[in-house]
Amino acid sequence: MTQHTIKELADLLASGQSSSVELCQDYLGRIAAHNPDINAFITVDPDRTLADARAADALRAAGNAGPLTGVPIAHKDIFCAEGWLTTCGSKMLANFVSPYDAHVISQFKAAGMPTLGKTNMDEFAMGSSNETSYFGPVKNPWDTARVPGGSSGGSAACVAAGLAPAATGTDTGGSIRQPAALCGITGLKPTYGVVSRYGMIAFASSLDQGGPMARTAEDCALLLNVMAGFDRRDSTSLERDKEDYGRDLAKPLAGLRIGLPREFFGAGLTGDTAKAVQAAIEQFRTLGATTVEVSLPNSGLSVAAYYVIAPAEASSNLSRFDGVRYGYRTPDYGDLTDMYEKSRAEGFGAEVKRRILIGTYVLSHGYYDAYYIQAQKLRRLIAQDFAEAYRQCDVILGPTAPTTAFKLGEKADDPVQMYLSDIYTIAVNLAGLPGMSLPCGFDSQGLPIGMQLIGDYFAEARMLNVAHQYQLATDWHARTPAL
């Protein structure tokens, strides 16, 4: 039961073989059994979940069910959900019960999909291993001595472990794709502006984008249909016609032009990951696609540009966590400055503080032009590189992450090594393009390997088509870890 896709669960519900309450009870049972080992959830609230499920069953009984009504989903704890503890993985918000729903949450509610719980994450989405969470690291279900990736590590791990059929994630520099790769699932970061950011706790506003994490590309299409859409409460949300992201799934790949960026296949890519990605390329050729080498000459500078822009925005976005109105306030303080300093020093973890410091520095008088303005220029150059590449190809393919899941603690003390985990994903956020990761093999230690597809703006349906056709021809995505 619990290794089913969203699509299969929807069919079970539609045919009456299962109720939403039964499905939810099953998943809640698995969460109770395995979450203590995996630590994928920060909050589970069976009463709420089952109340959602009963409401979904009643909708169905009344003949008002939508395609996914009754299918449960887990949400990254970055999404505000009314009545749920919404921590963003931080001590700062360890006591924050949201009084309102994020746009994404209300979309899933409207679709009748029960919430299974709130998933663990790197604190304020800052991290690539889930080790910065105030609520402890998430363990990779394929090897619990290893990290699941981050920042949407809880979402990736719970889907991989079958604790939830799907989950939401957010991706600022790779936070959906990299954990999807490290946990052997499929995850998609849409074009910037496709999914409303309202109620999604901001890390770096110009880069953050929510997206689905699931077992298959087909499931991602179904979920993106729910998540996407214009929201006037988010000024960066794009006003476009509603589209069916699954409309091209069945399209054959004959004639597809896949771009292979020279820079993604250089010295940094070695061993099993290189082999797996090469094998995937062969598979696509078998499916009728052609490949062309493209170049993204500025992509090597993306990590540097990102670590100026993202911390700059974060340093300002996180100013609201001051202990005044909600969240953590130090118990003992003298004057106002003392309250601010202690509340923030005690409420934020080390990585968050590091990024606030970097961000404050690069925005400071006298440094702004040298860092922030330069980084914005790089950002435009990186976007131009992609635009140039798409003159020659329909979709870009490469690795998602340089390595498979690394050991807990292995990079925790080396921020630069940690930051390089996102070397292949960051440029996509800087350009605002859609990107996804899907499983394409396993390394010699049995750890999943992910490949990345990068589409042109609004090419989600095409990317999902490419991924789905690959998944019809392979079974990497169908493999599950033994718990």
Add this chain to the structure above:
Amino acid sequence: MQWETVIGLEVHTQLTTRSKIFSGASTAFGAEPNSQACQVDIALPGVLPVLNKGAVERAIKFGLAIGAKLNRVNVFARKNYFYPDLPKGYQISQFELPIVEGGSIDIQVPSEQAGQAETKTVRLTRAHLEEDAGKSLHEDFHGMTGIDLNRAGTPLLEIVSEPDMRSAKEAVAYARALHTLVTWIGTCDGNMQEGSFRVDANVSVRPKGQQEFGTRREIKNLNSFRFLEQAIDYEVRWQIEQIEDGHKIVQATVLFDPDTGETRMMRTKEDAHDYRYFPDPDLLPVKLEEDWIEQVRAAMPELPAAMRARFQRDYGLSAYDAAGLTSQRELAVFFTDTLALAGEANAKLVANWLQGELSASLNRDEKGIGAAPIGPAQLAGLVRRIADGTLSNKLAKQVFEVMWTEGGEPDAIIEAKGLKQMSDSGAIEKIIDEVLAGNPKSVEEFRAGKEKAFNALVGQVMKATKGKANPAQVNELLKTKLAG
């Protein structure tokens, strides 16, 4: 040494939108603390700002009114600093690309010759949109501070002038002209008690003839024209004194204490914040479409300067009258409405009554013109009766008084109270005859050459008619009778 004062003003005008600049919460003044602060205003995690187009439209209107350049693309930026009444830890403002740049306002300043005024042009640097902060309440909380976020997110247009003013009087004249303009075009209600129009004054002094500016100090948050004048006067005296005593002026922000009439230091430039401005990634650059600008331009009322010129040209009013009538839009509208009914030939009469009796009564009763118990129709009716000789000035004042206190139309009051001027020569002659017969001594004295006796006789006639006789007619008829 001769000193010259240099002043530039920064004025925060609260815009008249019903909802806030980035949220749907109400901007109404005086509600229960925090009852008008929605989740965006209190900066819950995850919330985002959405720009209120009404605020942008008002900024466009202001830009057009001062002949400024409107930046077709303008950008909101974050001004970062921590304060409990600033919920996000940053204020959304405009920095490098404000919506309005340049423009100017003409002010009337007293000239060397007494009783004369000359026009001076004050240039504006820029005007930018931003959100207001909340309020910290230090009373009533016994050692703690209360935070009221009702005001947080209220739209402001901050209007910055060039350092073009050379005295407190000029600064006040500019502030008044600006106040007239923003209330005239309806972008601000101008209520200074409620903080809708707050003035910061940058003041420096320099030896007369010197080109470079002296070091300035900024006086914050002046909420009346009187305080503005007092504060600048004090500050200028203080700065001159300091320099003459051999001290240097240190750039600083100061507060004016109305109780002592003095300014005192708040902070120096050394402890000034680094606000770390950067473009707000939650808001797209604001694009002003030409169509929109033209729509706003088409809906723009006639501006005070144009109306002032028109009143002088078309109705032959003095510069003084024209300036007075255009000091407030409601007054100007009252004037033109009254004129439409009373006839343009009576412009001077209407102007006199509006700026005389009506203004005096409003002042006495502490009322705004909107709350006047007399409307344009009533005033026009009164003026018509003065013009056609039905009422003397004295009788007209009586009618006005009745209209003010009891209401009613002038003709009905004249009728009911019998206040009509007596202009029937037959009736007046009859009374004159009776007065002459009853006062032979005065008649004799007049004939003996005593002019005073004539006035006594006029007085008797007026008394006998209860003041209703047309005095000019009485004079005329009496002279004829006495000569006969």
